[in-house]
């Protein structure tokens with residue numbers, strides 16, 4: 001039973017990506033990436049409008065300060081604005097107390113700009129993992145209705161490989177939150193992360209399509225959660241001085257993304273994550289419960 005497919009966009013300037021942490025990036029390049037982030041996001045808004053699709057944008061809080069008009073325009077086009085933290089640090093860098101401050105600052109800044117409540121969160125680099133499981137309690141405490149930060153895969157930077165692949169209740173120490181995991185495809189006893197990133201840019205589109213088709217046939221409530229970044233749709237951006245593997249992983253396939261997204265938007269129905277959350281709650285469906293914190 002498919003509740004919805006969701007196209008989600010993590011809105012951040014290109015130099016904030018995890019592979020670039022610690023790299024020297026000049027002030028000029030940062031300014032350039034900020035301008036390109038805005039242009040690429042507006043291009044996505046146009047593409048979504050042309051396909052008559054509403055989506056979810058998880059926005060870095062600082063961007064509400066630096067580009068308030070952009071964030072307002074995302075909201076006014078009918079899309080959901082969620083939080084992608086204040087300044088794109090991974091959850092590992094925080095204590096529960098400082099994470100709470102970060103979430104509140106980000107949520108407040110986004111809400112002030114849109115005049116609307118923020119319901120959802122996506123951690124930078126899907127950094128809600130076993131070792132940061134305390135984040136579940138903090139997210140629930142800060143009033144988020146759902147989270148989409150737990151990737152049920154084995155990966156060098158993120159993931160809880162045994163977490164459910166369908167919407168589930170993530171149990172913290174004292175609180176819980178509804179979790180929408182990014183789409184995976186189970187094959188040969190492994191969960192392939194087909195929701196976005198390299199799997200969107202590097203592999204033929206049929207991999208992601210197969211994931212969405214299988215999700216549509218799920219016997220239990222399923223959400224086909226995909227994720228993209230504005231910089232993935234900007235093939236002419238200046239490249240970051242990344243090491244070879246990171247460089248390959250980051251820039252492979254960026255010339256094909258706009259056409260690929262157009263095809264997906266034409267082939268599958270999409271809704272905002274918060275619409276899926278509301279439907280899940282209204283259905284009264286019994287969701288799996290999974291202890292993390």
Ligand SMILES: [Zn+2]
Pocket residue numbers: 010012084088123124125
């Ligand atoms: Zn991000």
